[in-house]
Amino acid sequence: MLFNSIPFLVSFIVFFIIYSFLDRKKQNILLLLYGIYFYSYWNWKMTILLLFSISVNYLLGIYIEQQSDLKKKKKILYLGISLNLILLGWFKYALFLLGLIGDGIHLFNEGFSIWRPEILLPVGISFYTFHNISYLVEVESERIKASRSIVEFGVYDIFFPLLLAGPIERPNSLLPQLARDRRIEKNSMFHGISLVCWGIFQKAVIADPLAKFVDGSLANTGQLPDGLLWVVAPAFAFQVYADFSGYSNCARGLAYMMGFQLMNNFHRPFFATNPSEFWQRWHISLSSWLRDYVYIPLGGNRFGFVRQNINILIVWILGGLWHGATYGYLIWGIYLGLCIVVYNVFKRSVPKNSSEFQDSIFKYIGRTLTFFSFAFGLLLFRVNDFQDLLVCIKNILSFSKEVFSWAYVFIFILPILLFDSWQEKEKTKETDWKLTEKPYLFPVLFVFGFVVFSLISPFAKQEFFYFQF
Template sequence: MLFNSIDFAIFLPIVFILYWFATNNNLKTQNILITIASYVFYGWWDWRFLSLIIFSTLVDYSIGISLSKQEHPTKRKLLLWTSIFVNLGFLGFFKYYNFFLDNFITAFSFLGQTIQASSLNIILPVGISFYTFQTLSYSIDVYRKKLKPTKNFIAFSAFVCFFPQLVAGPIERATHLLPQFYNKRKFEYNKAIDGLRQILWGLFKKIVIADNCAQFANHIFNNSTEMNGSTLVIGALCFTFQIYGDFSGYSDIAIGTSRLFGFDLMQNFNFPYFSRDIAEFWRRWHISLSTWFRDYLYIPLGGSRGGTWMKVRNTFIIFIVSGFWHGANWTFIIWGALNAFYFLPLLLTNNNRNNINTVAQGRYLPNFKELFSILITFGLTVFAWIFFRATNLSHAISYISGIFSSTLIKIPDIENIGKLSIICFLTMCFLSIEWMGRLNKYAIEKLHLKFPKPLRWGFYYLLIISIVYFQGEEQQFIYFQF
């Protein structure tokens, strides 16, 4: 069930009404309703994969209870590794089985050996990369004694399958989201209005910015061999704004939907394209995943506490694993490694924490140094996105070669230049709104607080009109494939 579908437009009000008016504010009944609604939401794609979520829920719930009763270090580690094996085992089989098999066969073919093995026609369960990491955070935090294991199976089930963020995040920590299922929730008008505002902004990002940019990005990437260098640059730029509008739009809708039901989810994007270096970019992009890898992989490996070799090793591990998490393709691994190369000079010179504060604080515009840093960082990010979007490595190399050719100075070959001009204008408006709201948690909240009521309502109506009038061809959310 897509957030930008008619199905969800019917589903959400029904669940909302039942949640607040048919449960009599009974906590247990509310949690049961959320669990059932979440299973319906997920089963809308393929009901068969509900068994994976239910099994993962049972395993991690049982392991949490067992960890609370076990003090022997070896047995506690065994329980933790059981959780890791089950969750990553599912993820590895459904997402990476064919990748490893194909590369295994290719490796032996170089040695003159032929291996007969057939790939499996495996359907990737939607959101498996997200909910497996969410349940793992519970097991690891219970093992570390940062969280008391729950004995409330209904609350835990609702935490695992919470439908707003089930299939594409944010990846919530058990320490943050699970306790919210224990507390009695009362309807708050202001919180619900904030949620609707956030949903509206997310839909604008997805339907107007991402879906329209996708039309040009898909056409140019799919026909890259026929395009000149300047056109290929436009394709890379279109994908850059497509993936941001698509993924941050999903996160905004998820956060807004959660507020309608009295929950707070973590911020997943913090205006990443205004970053002044790659380290800042990764503090602002897909925050729930980057902090997950930091806390559960990077720091346990030693982080940046050791010598130079350890710093370099851990940096490459964290970025390459992050790339591989995104998909079973060498393009994602190269994308992760490339970001590690970007990050490395900052780490080795101890400049990776230079830009902690938001750019241009107390000023309307950045100074020349800030603007230059933003443009350089943005350019490096756009270049890396080419690997992320390309079908395979040869496609990525061919695409980049096409950019850095003599045709780069030619006039772009765009069929519908009028529509592209409109999309560029809307994207600039979108970036201007983000810039005005960059000092707040969410751009839309800044506008709510700063402007008088008539202007605010005029802006909301303008968003709705834009969604209706400038909507692009419906596209599936990019991160559903991960």
């Protein structure tokens, strides 16, 4: 079910009216039931898989906590992580691995073809798998207590605002919020509704029109005018940003309305001055998860500069594959890792005693290079083979006057560019419409958001970009 749809709007209004009259325990039961309904709206069979995953990880958490033997604790933890990865691997990576095997054998036997089963990828499986792994790790390390309420743990895994595309909320943040009483307050309602309105606007007015341009342009890269990828790549970057941050804003806004606070998943990433900073601002919940549960256990930066950068490459190869099981995502992960490694090498070689003017120049150059390295890197999502990659590189290295006739698409990015510039100037920690300072803005924003939703969003039926992950 999409946030930008009539079925969700109607069902959520009914849900929220009932929710606002219940106590905490009944609110949690309602959240669990509505989460099941919300997920089942897509495919009820995959809800069975999700409920199975919830039950197994709930029992594993309790079993881990009950062990006094540290070695036995570790063994159960590794078993739990393995079970979660096996589920993720079967549904998301089995076809990719079979394809790798088939391609390898095909090099020696051209007539060979490998059997591939039909496997439907469950929406959001990457997100709730990471939820479960982090929960088991935190219980084993005794940073949190295992949940003794199957309802609370079920809501942690099936909390509908973040179920399909995150953010990947940590158990030590969300579980305590489920265990305490929640009040629906006026300021939280204002802030929540403003986030939802802005999120729907990002999706319907910015991301979806840009998607039509990008999809149409990349349908046949060989027929693109020379140099057009200099327009397509930035448009694609803003499409993905508006779409994904739009979903995150909707998720956080809905949570605020219900008395929850979710982590901020985006912090104006296109103002980052280097690739390392970019991933501290983009999909923060994923990059911080990979840092805490992969990079640091691998050794982080504790064993020298070379080992640190090898760890970074490993992390981002896994990060690329987390997004999707294709050669494109694998290459994209390697590319992301190399961008950070190259920056780390460059940073070591640049003198630290530079003037304020030089710092300012480096900042703007850094922003430009970081943005375009990310924007052109996204094209790897859409590259089908090596020949297609060569065509894209040739297009980037050429130019024609026809490119200027397509520059009008940048009109769509102006609202998000202006808003993020304002927020960067104000140095806000998260999206803030200043409604507590200027409450008269609320009805204007609400009416504007409702008009956008009514006139555009329900009829577009365009899924959010990150549902595929």
